[in-house]
Amino acid sequence: MENKKTNLSEMMETAMSKVREMVSSDTVIGQPITTPDGVTLVPVSRLSFGFSCGGSDFGKVTDGKNFAGGTAAGVKVDPVAFLVVKDGVTRVMPVAIPAMGTADRVIEMIPQVMDRVESFIDKKKETTEF
Known part of the structure; x- marks a missing residue:
């Protein structure tokens, strides 16, 4: 045993x-x-x-x-x-395989949107500082 x-x-x-x-x-x-x-x-x-x-x-x-x-x-x-x-x-x-549903596409786009908003804010700060 x-x-x-x-x-x-x-x-x-x-x-x-x-x-x-x-x-x-x-x-x-x-x-x-x-x-x-x-x-x-x-x-x-x-x-x-x-x-x-x-x-x-x-x-x-x-x-x-x-x-x-x-x-x-x-x-x-x-x-x-x-x-x-x-x-x-x-x-x-x-x-990954590209997203199929609308919600998946929106979630995938969040980093790109955040980058664009960040660059827009940065440009806005630059123009107001001068």
Whole structure:
């Protein structure tokens, strides 16, 4: 009986250590990439993972020699966006299928509208300062 627990525990620990290697903050927020013209790109991803483990004794003797078991794990990494840093300004560049609904399009346009409002305010300040 003790051998069975050890076998199952070892299988679970081995599988979980591999999952831990794949599922880390470095996978979600990737290493920055700097282009020759000074633009820095930081990849952002979405992670999904699953894990299962099971085992059983076969036959009448439960000494651990008739134990069979297995583990399975899966990880899915989907690219979501890039953070684009240029001249001290950070923008989000989504990596997605274009929005289909009106609400999705409005949400996608918010960063562009905010940029335009910000530039308008900056221009307004410049003209009033002179």
